[in-house]
Structure formats: C-alpha cells, structure tokens
Amino acid sequence: MKAAQNEVGTQVKLISFLTSDLGAPLPLHISLSRPVVLETATKDDFLENLTGAVQHSKVHPFTFSARSLFWYASPDSNRKFLVLRVSATGNRTQKQGGDAGGSKNQNAPLVKLLKRCNTIVEFFGQPTLYAFHDGVNEGAFHVSIAWTFDELDEAKRMRTLGLLQTDDHAAIRSWEVDVAGIKAKIGNQVTHLALPTTGSGTKGPVKNLFC
Numbered sequence: 001m002k003a004a005q006n007e008v009g010t011q012v013k014l015i016s017f018l019t020s021d022l023g024a025p026l027p028l029h030i031s032l033s034r035p036v037v038l039e040t041a042t043k044d045d046f047l048e049n050l051t052g053a054v055q056h057s058k059v060h061p062f063t064f065s066a067r068s069l070f071w072y073a074s075p076d077s078n079r080k081f082l083v084l085r086v087s088a089t090g091n092r093t094q095k096q097g098g099d100a101g102g103s104k105n106q107n108a109p110l111v112k113l114l115k116r117c118n119t120i121v122e123f124f125g126q127p128t129l130y131a132f133h134d135g136v137n138e139g140a141f142h143v144s145i146a147w148t149f150d151e152l153d154e155a156k157r158m159r160t161l162g163l164l165q166t167d168d169h170a171a172i173r174s175w176e177v178d179v180a181g182i183k184a185k186i187g188n189q190v191t192h193l194a195l196p197t198t199g200s201g202t203k204g205p206v207k208n209l210f211c
Contacts, residue, residue, distance in 0.1 A: 001014065001145065003163050003168070003169070004082060004160050007156060007160045007163065008148075008150075009156065012148055012150040012151075012156070013148060014082065014147070014148050015147050017145050017147070018145060028143050029143065030143055032114050032117045032129065033117050033118075033121055033128075033129050034121075034126070034128075036121050036126040036127075038124065038126075043186050046186070047186060047191060050116075050184055050193065051184075051191075053116040053120055054116065054181070054193040054194075054195065055193075056196075057112055057116050058112070058196065059109045059195055059196070060197060061179060061181075061195050062088055062089075062179055062195075063089050063176040063178055063179065064087060064088045064089055064110070064177050065087055065173070065174070065175055066084055066086060066164065066172050066173055067084075067085040067087045068084075068085045068161070068164060069082065069085070069160065069161045069163060069164050070082075070084075070142065070161065071152065071157050071161070072142075078149055079147050079149060080147065080152060081146070081147045082148075083143060084142060084143045084144075084145055085139060085141065086110075086141050086143060087106055088109045106138055107138040107141055109179075110138075110141045111136045111138060113182060114129065114130060117129070179195070180194060180195055180197075181194040181195050
C-alpha cells in the first residue's frame with residue numbers, strides 16, 4: 001500500500017481496505033456473490049440451500065496465491081479499486097494424491113463455488129456475479145485492497161500495476177492462502193460453511209471466502 005501510494009503521488013488519495021481508520025486489521029475477502037436483498041422469511045431457506053450446495057460441491061479445501069494487481073473502475077460510482085487478482089494454486093486432496101474434480105481450469109475451485117452460489121441467488125430472484133454468456137471469467141476473482149475517487153493517468157496506473165513484479169514484493173507472489181470454507185454473511189450473522197474434506201483433513205489456520 002505504501003509503495004502504491006508513492007507511485008500515484010500525493011494528489012491521489014488511496015483509501016485502504018487493509019485497516020480501519022483506527023488501524024485495526026479489516027477482514028479481506030474474495031467475493032462469491034453481489035450484495036443480495038432477502039426477505040426475512042426467506043433467510044433461513046437461503047442459508048439452508050447454500051449450505052447444501054457447498055457440502056455437495058465436491059470442492060475440497062484448496063489454496064490460492066497472488067496473481068497480479070489490477071485497477072477496476074466501478075460501474076456504479078466514480079470509485080477506482082486497486083485489486084489483487086488471485087489464482088487457485090492447488091487442491092489439497094490433489095497434492096495428497098486424491099481426486100481434484102477432473103477440471104484442469106486454473107481457478108476451478110473458485111469457478112465451481114461461484115456457480116453454486118449463482119444458482120442459489122438466482123433461485124431466490126437475486127442478480128448473479130461474474131456470469132458471462134461464454135462462461136466465467138477466471139481472471140475476475142480478486143481481493144480488493146484500496147480505492148480512490150481521484151483520477152489516475154495511464155503512467156500512474158501502469159507503475160502501480162508493476163509493483164508486484166519487483167524484487168521488493170517477490171515474497172507476496174509466493175504466498176499460499178489456505179481455504180477450508182466460505183462465509184455467508186446475512187445481516188449481522190456470519191455462518192462458516194466448511195468445504196467437504198477427504199483424506200487426513202485440513203491443516204492450520206485458514207482464510208475464508210464470502211458469499
């Protein structure tokens with residue numbers, strides 16, 4: 001974030017998603033749905049359907065890594081988001097000699113979970129996420145890390161996007177983030193939905209995805 005702010009200059013104010021105004025760490029996430037509007041009477045049914053969809057997804061715990069930086073212009077406002085694109089780097093069961101689900105797509109676990117979430121939200125009359133006529137754009141999965149209302153010229157955008165490829169940030173490219181489940185946030189209630197496991201189970205603390 002400090003390097004990105006240096007590249008865009010003092011005339012552009014980057015608002016970080018990493019910490020609050022008081023410096024407390026904020027929970028970063030990969031979105032698997034748009035914000036949806038549910039009637040009170042349907043919330044329990046929605047969660048029950050989503051839980052079943054995840055449990056029967058055949059997506060086992062997996063890992064993902066940082067892929068590249070990208071500037072995304074919001075279609076709903078003048079905000080520009082600095083996001084970290086991610087790639088699924090391995091299915092734990094595959095690493096242990098198990099079945100990876102038969103798909104060779106780079107982001108197969110994320111795509112499968114997204115399709116499950118899209119099916120549920122569509123059933124409840126809500127808009128889907130990353131749905132394209134020719135399939136899912138695998139490069140769309142990301143973690144938002146900052147945003148700004150200020151204008152950015154092409155030179156500043158390109159200098160920022162190149163940061164991840166420098167030696168100073170090489171360690172970020174080697175990160176592997178464990179995913180053991182997704183989180184469904186409905187109102188103030190957050191429910192952890194564990195991915196089905198095989199073999200000897202999962203390892204250590206894990207990060208989660210929001211749906």
